[in-house]
Amino acid sequence: MRNQEVAEIFRRVAALLEIKGENPFRVRAYQRAAQNIEALTRDVEELARRGQLTRIPGIGADLAGKIKEILETGTLSLYEELKREIPEDLLKLLEIPGLGPKKAKVIYDTLGIKTIEELERACREHKIARLPGMGLKTEEKILHGIKLLKTKIGRRPLGEVLPLVDELMEYLKRRAPVERIAVAGSIRRRKETVKDIDLLVTSKAPLRVMEAFVKFGKVTEIIAQGETKTSVRVSPGIQVDLRVVDPECWGAALAYFTGSKAHNIRIREMGVERGLKINEYGIFRGEKRIGGREEEEVFAAVGLPWIPPELREDRGEIEAALEGRLPHLVEYDEIRGDAHVHSKYSDGMSSFEEIARRAEELGLSWVGICDHSQGLKVAGGVPVEVLMEKKRAIEEFNRRSKRVKLIFGAEVDIRSDGTLDYPDEVLAEIDLVIAAIHTGFQQPEEQLTARAVAALSHPLVHALAHPTGRLLGEREAYAIDIKKVIETAARHGKALEINAFYNRLDLNDIHARAAKEAGVKLLIGTDAHIADQMAQIPLGVAVARRAWCEREDVLNTLSVEEFLAWLKKVREGAG
Ligand code: DGT
Ligand code: CA
Numbered sequence: 001m002r003n004q005e006v007a008e009i010f011r012r013v014a015a016l017l018e019i020k021g022e023n024p025f026r027v028r029a030y031q032r033a034a035q036n037i038e039a040l041t042r043d044v045e046e047l048a049r050r051g052q053l054t055r056i057p058g059i060g061a062d063l064a065g066k067i068k069e070i071l072e073t074g075t076l077s078l079y080e081e082l083k084r085e086i087p088e089d090l091l092k093l094l095e096i097p098g099l100g101p102k103k104a105k106v107i108y109d110t111l112g113i114k115t116i117e118e119l120e121r122a123c124r125e126h127k128i129a130r131l132p133g134m135g136l137k138t139e140e141k142i143l144h145g146i147k148l149l150k151t152k153i154g155r156r157p158l159g160e161v162l163p164l165v166d167e168l169m170e171y172l173k174r175r176a177p178v179e180r181i182a183v184a185g186s187i188r189r190r191k192e193t194v195k196d197i198d199l200l201v202t203s204k205a206p207l208r209v210m211e212a213f214v215k216f217g218k219v220t221e222i223i224a225q226g227e228t229k230t231s232v233r234v235s236p237g238i239q240v241d242l243r244v245v246d247p248e249c250w251g252a253a254l255a256y257f258t259g260s261k262a263h264n265i266r267i268r269e270m271g272v273e274r275g276l277k278i279n280e281y282g283i284f285r286g287e288k289r290i291g292g293r294e295e296e297e298v299f300a301a302v303g304l305p306w307i308p309p310e311l312r313e314d315r316g317e318i319e320a321a322l323e324g325r326l327p328h329l330v331e332y333d334e335i336r337g338d339a340h341v342h343s344k345y346s347d348g349m350s351s352f353e354e355i356a357r358r359a360e361e362l363g364l365s366w367v368g369i370c371d372h373s374q375g376l377k378v379a380g381g382v383p384v385e386v387l388m389e390k391k392r393a394i395e396e397f398n399r400r401s402k403r404v405k406l407i408f409g410a411e412v413d414i415r416s417d418g419t420l421d422y423p424d425e426v427l428a429e430i431d432l433v434i435a436a437i438h439t440g441f442q443q444p445e446e447q448l449t450a451r452a453v454a455a456l457s458h459p460l461v462h463a464l465a466h467p468t469g470r471l472l473g474e475r476e477a478y479a480i481d482i483k484k485v486i487e488t489a490a491r492h493g494k495a496l497e498i499n500a501f502y503n504r505l506d507l508n509d510i511h512a513r514a515a516k517e518a519g520v521k522l523l524i525g526t527d528a529h530i531a532d533q534m535a536q537i538p539l540g541v542a543v544a545r546r547a548w549c550e551r552e553d554v555l556n557t558l559s560v561e562e563f564l565a566w567l568k569k570v571r572e573g574a575g
Pocket of ligand 1: 185186196261265
């Protein structure tokens with residue numbers, strides 16, 4: 001359903017007309033049209049198809065034509081023209097929910113405010129309250145709007161949203177008469193960040209489903225409630241769209257709303273070549289529905305096998321599927337170990353017992369205990385004497401522990417000059433050495449790259465942790481030549497980490513794919529500092545799957561004996 005999209009464009013047209021000082025009746029007509037389209041319980045596209053747009057209150061022939069234009073082109077020529085006439089800075093201010101065009105124009109004209117940051121500051125300094133027709137209330141409202149806008153723009157890390165998705169689905173299964181239920185969109189594709197939650201269900205009683213849905217405890221706002229689609233905002237500020245689809249359309253709707261858009265477009269085009277129309281309602285030859293109940297039917301209709309959602313980005317998966325060379329992606333349940341966990345020996349909170357217990361619950365049979373090295377004092381870096389005590393403690397623990405084995409490891413800091421933070425004779429004692437950059441992020445690319453290259457070239461190092469240093473929503477990757485890093489890892493038979501901590505996911509999907517293609521093994525580590533954070537391991541597997549990795553590309557699929565053998569082999573092969 002694109003009702004929201006059409007309504008939004010009409011609302012913006014109304015705002016721009018108002019700024020231009022156009023006839024108030026014309027402004028009002030667009031505002032009303034926007035409201036009525038939003039309140040519609042039916043799909044505006046469907047009404048357009050049936051020629052029934054003028055049945056919507058407030059929509060005459062002229063506006064019906066404009067709706068069609070939006071549905072066909074994705075925008076409106078009138079809107080594009082108006083945008084050209086109005087300063088861009090002012091347009092940006094208009095995006096703030098709750099700030100009307102009149103006030104925005106006064107603020108822009110009198111104070112010369114051009115950015116949202118400037119406006120925020122002006123509100124805090126109470127400069128807005130002094131303007132004609134405004135007051136402290138206005139300032140409060142604007143500040144609230146800015147906050148909303150920021151959460152609207154901000155994409156959230158997948159790992160932050162997934163628990164909420166589980167909670168929502170459990171709630172709906174328990175409290176609403178749903179039959180089939182699935183999450184679609186970027187979440188089903190396991191993209192690293194997501195804009196919103198797209199849920200699909202089938203039900204014999206859609207209205208009851210919607211009634212239950214809006215009563216979910218975390219709902220903070222009902223954006224639109226209809227029979228086939230309801231949108232709410234849930235704490236902490238994320239939108240959830242729930243669609244009830246006809247069981248006959250289930251597969252088609254699931255494929256469509258899973259996306260990605262680029263992937264969908266390719267599938268639709270392949271359909272067209274075969275004389276088929278493929279959309280969220282089904283697969284059609286002429287007016288006749290020939291399929292769409294199951295997702296496989298959509299792919300089969302265009303001569304393809306089912307493609308795993310993580311691959312649906314139009315990054316070659318369609319060609320691969322056509323040629324029968326889709327990868328056998330590593331499975332979530334093939335993971336047997338977590339390579340990178342911190343214990344109480346450095347800045348972790350959990351004991352070996354707690355780590356092993358949680359690992360067992362998660363179905364893992366080994367854990368790399370990789371505490372920080374001596375120089376990283378802020379993170380409780382382990383001095384050499386204590387390190388040897390830790391080695392004995394792990395050996396002792398492993399004698400008692402049958403189901404989960406701990407691996408004596410270290411996350412060794414790569415110093416500013418590229419040397420490692422333990423001497424070689426100490427490194428040689430450590431079974432799993434993962435090197436990492438923690439300082440000097442501002443260094444030029446050559447220097448940062450040289451540090452990573454030096455570490456990966458060191459004969460006693462097995463892998464490089466979080467190779468780009470990015471933090472989702474917080475910090476960009478530092479300047480590093482990732483291609484060179486991958487080449488170096490390939491040359492020396494070293495692994496690169498997929499750090500699975502929810503705000504790292506580093507390597508990302510693109511880089512991990514380049515690594516795989518260069519023949520580099522990937523090593524998933526959760527970087528858990530509390531045992532429970534090992535539950536993030538599927539986030540790392542998702543990155544590997546989005547990177548087209550198969551079982552043999554990911555070292556975590558090895559048994560503890562096989563992994564220890566790999567660690568030994570690396571040291572024999574190198575140097
Ligand atoms: P997001 O929400 O930005 O994290 O990413 P998505 O992929 O979940 O995007 P969203 O929620 O806007 O739309 C969900 C899916 O619906 C999208 O992956 C593909 C499908 N879709 C949305 N708009 C279009 C469109 O204009 N054409 C086609 N073919 N598919 C679309
Ligand atoms: Ca989405």
